[in-house]
Amino acid sequence: MNKVDALLTQIAQRILRIETLESRRRDSLDFHDVSVWELRDALEAAYNAGIEQGRKTKGAGKSAS
Numbered sequence: 001m002n003k004v005d006a007l008l009t010q011i012a013q014r015i016l017r018i019e020t021l022e023s024r025r026r027d028s029l030d031f032h033d034v035s036v037w038e039l040r041d042a043l044e045a046a047y048n049a050g051i052e053q054g055r056k057t058k059g060a061g062k063s064a065s
Contacts, residue, residue: 007049015042 001009005021012018016034024030034042 008046011042011045011049015045 009021012021016032016038018032
């Protein structure tokens, strides 16, 4: 599992209470009822994680003068 998959899985588990993002080939396991506020919170967490990663990447690219 790469970093992005791990992060998205963590968000799904923490906010949406979804155990895994892997397909389990059963409707009862692969489809979930999610409230709009939980979906918003999950999207916001993913957005913020992307912002934070961008800051780290940008900071790592700077050279000392």
